[in-house]
Amino acid sequence: MKANFTRRKALKNILAGTAAIGVSSSISALALEKSDFMKQDSKLKGNINHAVCRWCFSSLDVETLCVEAKKLGITGIDLVGPADWPILKKHGLTSSMCNGAEINLVDGFNDKKFQDQLVKNYTEMIPLVAAAGYKNLICFSGNRRGKDDETGWNNCVEGLKKLIPLAEKHRVTLVMELLNSKVNHKDYQCDTTAWGVELCKRLNSENFKLLYDIYHMQIDEGNVISTIKSNHNYIAHYHTAGVPGRNEIDDTQELYYPAIMKAIVETGFKGFVAQEFIPKHADKLASLKQAISICDI
16 A cells, blocks of 8 residues: 555544445456446346445545445445435435544554543444444454553453443444554554454454454455355454555456455355455546456356
């Protein structure tokens, strides 16, 4: 990822506005003229609930992103806070992964000094998510800052247990994202599926699950399909992106997304798969259309 365009920077900008409350080259966009590609039939098969992360297309305003996403058969927009929910509703789209309660990506539930603020934020946000008719609210472990696994788990349990009853009451799922600590998020604690699953087991609630980010987990642990099959009961949501580079999920990168999507569908998953790649091609919407086509198995 380019140093001047990181997810952390983009999310920081977006949160400022919400604080108010290989694939074959035959299907590559590079092999098609823009006009031909965008005219392809966008009718989807219905096996995957498609979403897109708002921050990756921050060059478009939310209204435009909603209009274009709907044309592609996308039904959810990820990482949108309360300020923009009315726009999504106007276009018949859902906020597939709500945000706005977190402090940031590094100050999370694994550190007691942030818990009072986090509990306050999430206590206020959970009812708002439910009232809007949404289901998922993102959260983060935070960085280790020298804490071992056991301390991190214990601290997360202590903070999250104060919120689980409220989440259960409102039927909202708190979803902790798995992020890689090798490339993008140095020192992040919830950086493997095993760490996240252990936290799920300790909390023992259907209203706490994981966001399995395929890009991040390919970097930190690999073995994506087998991991998904073994741990799907703990996963509420998926993100995509190409490895390496976090760009288009085409034949320039090492993951074969049709097989990954097939594995996800075979687990009986009914949640959302959200595109979270940073488009490097000039026609960003063509890249998004291509990604949906690749993942629509």
